[in-house]
Amino acid sequence: MVSLQKLSRMPVWFTVPAISILLVVFGVPVVVLFLTSFNAPDFTLLNYQTFLVQPANVRVLLQTIKISIVATAMCFAIGYPTAYLIAASSKRMRTALLVFVIIPYLTSLLVRTYAWIVILGDQGLINNLFLELGLISERLPLLYSRLAVYIGMVHILLPIMILPLVSVMLGIDKSLVAAARSMGAPPVVAFWRVFFPLTVPGVRSGTLLVFVLCLGFYITPAALGGLRDAMLSTFIAAQVTSSFNLVQISASSFILLGITAVVLSLFGLDMSGKQNQADGSAPKSWLRQRVAGTAVTRRFNEFADALRAKRWTAQLYEAVKTSARWKIIGAVFVITVMFYLLSPSLVVIVMSFSSGTFLEFPPSALSLQWYHSFFTDPSWTEAAWTSIQIASAVAVLSTIVGTLAAYGLSRTFARLRSVLTMMILMPITFPSIVVAIATYLGLMNLGLIGSKVGIVLAHSIGAIGYVVVIVSATLANFDRRFEQAAMSMRAGPIQTARRVTLPLIIPGVVGGAVFAFIHSFDEVVISSLVSGFSIRTLPLKMWENIRHAIDPTIAAVSSLLVLLPLLWLFAIYMIWWRSKSGDQNSLPQLRV
Incomplete structure (x- = not known):
């Protein structure tokens, strides 16, 4: 009470x-x-069995999972280094780069999808450019392909990967990496042993968000992909427009929803990032224990330990230096990613002023028609x-x-x-x-x-x-x-x-x-x-x-x-x- x-x-x-x-x-x-x-009130699995016994349905389901995994992996491969370089830049540069990431995120999904139709089409920017440069003799079938689906999906979902990673990276104490470097750890070791584990919550959040959104993607795969690139959401939409058989639609929908629920339950519940053991050491596998116990391995470890101790003494408290080459590589990488995010919208803006009867880039003449x-x-x-x-x-x-x-x-x-x-x-x-x-x-x-x-x-x-x-x-x-x-x-x-x-x-x-x-x-x-x-x-x-x-x-x-x-x-x-x-x-x- x-x-x-x-x-x-x-x-x-x-x-x-x-x-x-x-x-x-x-x-x-x-x-x-x-x-x-479930055919309530009878509660049977007949509808799910009917879906799974048809090879075409299973192929679309597996293809949806495959496309989602590949697109998520591509977003992570591009998004993580981009977020790292953004977080490591100066405050003014970081603000500008974040604005460049947010602008595509706030731009209409249809606009970005349409931009890639214009760029990847038979009369699009890439084909015209390659023909002018003499790199190809006939136009490439870029549109309505799996490659076009990946390009469009990664372009749309990449900001969703970058933003959580930047948020987590900005909260990491940079002195921890500097301490590891001052104690003789090479840059790669300091990154993998100190910095990357601290970014795991951001990695998990970004990959989960991107993967779940990929599973339910409809507009971009339907516009950029061909018939062989159909995803389960496209399959469900076709059922809605053709027959609207609620029993089949409900089973297909909850198979898609079930995959989402399984992924979230497996990876989305424990966001603490704690280690399994109290001392923070990862358990060794049986194979690693057997290999570590051999005499040759022990001799090799003794020799490697001596070299590491000598190098540690030489590099102890040495000032951290960043190679100019890596700075240039990082700057080129960030510029490329920003160009990838912003250029489709800029291409559409330029082409909208064309005076011709069809879109062309660059426009032969300007007009507001x-x-x-x-x-x-x-x-x-x-x-x-x-x-x-x-x-x-x-x-x-x-x-x-x-x-x-x-x-x-x-x-x-x-x-x-x-x-x-x-x-x-x-x-x-x-x-x-x-x-x-x-x-x-x-x-x-x-x-x-x-x-x-x-x-x-x-x-x-x-x-x-x-x-x-x-x-x-x-x-x-x-x-x-x-x-x-x-x-x-x-x-x-x-x-x-x-x-x-x-x-x-x-x-x-x-x-x-x-x-x-x-x-x-x-x-x-x-x-x-x-x-x-x-x-x-x-x-x-x-x-x-x-x-x-x-x-x-x-x-x-x-x-x-x-x-x-x-x-x-x-x-x-x-x-x-x-x-x-x-x-x-x-x-x-x-x-x-």
Whole structure:
């Protein structure tokens, strides 16, 4: 009874609006979809058996896992050294490089996918360049291939790998590596024995995020890959558009979701990075123990120990020197990665000013005809206005609901907070095609299919998760003594939240609103199911043109959308700068 009374006084009730929207639009339909996959109430595995006995289905499933593993490995191979070089650079250079990484991350996924269609096509930039240089005699089939899928997926997911790694690397005490070097450890040994183990949490987070997103990728593989490169999400989408057999769709969806759950349960639960043994030493295998026990090995180890001791004495406390050659190699590598991230959008911007009847790079002459086509075509302007309306409504709704939920979660005990946070973040961790199908079922029960209200609710279930994550991070650094001081001056809870808490966390709230707007404005998969045939958003209009006919007007639309991340970054910076200025101006008043 006492626990119930204590719970009734907790701010956890602020999470009720977010949880309610989530359950009605997404949670309950997911449960229904899950029961349908087992033929409830009979509960049989027939649907899963039917899926697995068909060789084509198994091939698509294994191909999805293979593509996800390869794309994740490529992101790690490129992302880790990039993050290391960013973290090791000066503060000003690091800020600039992080901006260059964030800009592609905030750019529309459709824009980046379309950019690679333009670059890799038969009449694209690479083929034209190679022909001009005489490197090839006929055009290469780069588009609609596995290589194009990998190029597009890595380009889109690479920032998601880099950002967590940079965050972890910046928190590592560099004196630990310097101490290892001063005690005679070579650079490679100091890196593998000291620095890399400390970055394991960032490696795990980045690889998990990228791999889970790869499993549910739909737009980029469908646009850049061929029929032999289909992934399971593409297979499910084809089932939805062709027959909409809910039994088959539910089984396919939960096989995809099951893979995601297995990966997260195996690698995502223990984020502590602790060693298995108390002394931190790794257990030796039977083979290593047998090899280490031979006489030849003992003699070799004695000889190697003598050499290491001599070198250690010579290099003890020696100043760490970085070769100029390695500095040049690092700079070239970072420049190449930044070029890979930024150049597709720049190519699209340049090509959008072409005066020809088709896109070409470089343009033979400059013209604004494709921009004129966009602004004078009602189908494009109406789609853009619809997207702005829906994204604005999603930003308002998710910011209010998500901020309340983040406030309630920050003041709730840990176990309940973990459960509620996991529920709220489900729509952004589940594969997008599964979320789209469940949302379609939820809105169909509400009679909101083909309505703007339905699309706003569908987009909000994911946008709320982004707002909760960003605002919760801001509240984690919030000093509650300000609230206690206000309440000691007889300010009520509502007045304290409005006059004290909200002004101090406003940068996080604005950041959450920006990400909510971007999430809604760029959404394609969910919109394609719940919009019906009456509502067309700008991403849906772009997706239809990309799939059926490459209209050069898309280049003009893409160039305008490339400018949006710059506007968002400027808005966030201005809010942050004003908040910092306000804090500094308020300090003298507090001392009086």
